[in-house]
Amino acid sequence: MKILTISGSLRARSSNTELLRAAQLVADPSWTFDHYDGLAALPHFNPDDDFEGATPPEPVRDLRARIAAADALLISSPEYAHGVPGSLKNVLDWLVSDAAMIGKPIALLNASARSTFAHPQLAETLRTMSTALIAEASVTVPLDGRRLDAAAIAADASLAATIRQALDALRNNLR
Secondary structure, eight states, X not given: OEEEEEESOOOTTOHHHHHHHHHHHHSOTTOEEEEEOOTTTXXXXXXXXXXXXXXXXXXXXXXXXXXXXXXXXXXXXXXXXXXXXXXXXXXXXHHTTOGXXXXXXXXXXXXXXXXXXXXXXXXXXXXXXXXXXXXXXXXXXXXXXXXXXXXXXXXSHHHHHHHHHHHHHHHHTOO
């Protein structure tokens, strides 16, 4: 199984990015992970660059190819000002018209129990995009500012168990 991970954070040591890396550490060894790191390089969405027959910018083509190659997506995003960060929303805007997103299984990992607005907003956007959001695989892994790296998250039995439970639910709901 090939998983594309997308962190909604641009921070170098983001809890969300570390959580996605921890998922790779606790996943079944047969799974492969592709960590998308092009968030900052993606141009602002412009419908004039994304109409039928247009050639979107190279970073967009790369993102779409990686989406198409993945069996499922795993997304973790911070919450800024009670919402989804603009950089992640930009990614989703570029993917709205991408046929590879239709029915694509997606799990959401939330790194903070205090983050209560962005997670449902992200879920609503993904449902609107006709993805296959897997509710049982969308969980909160309460890191809450603990500044743990991927290895420390994976080494914490409780956190690792929550991540494994989400990954198992994702696998069990693949098309």
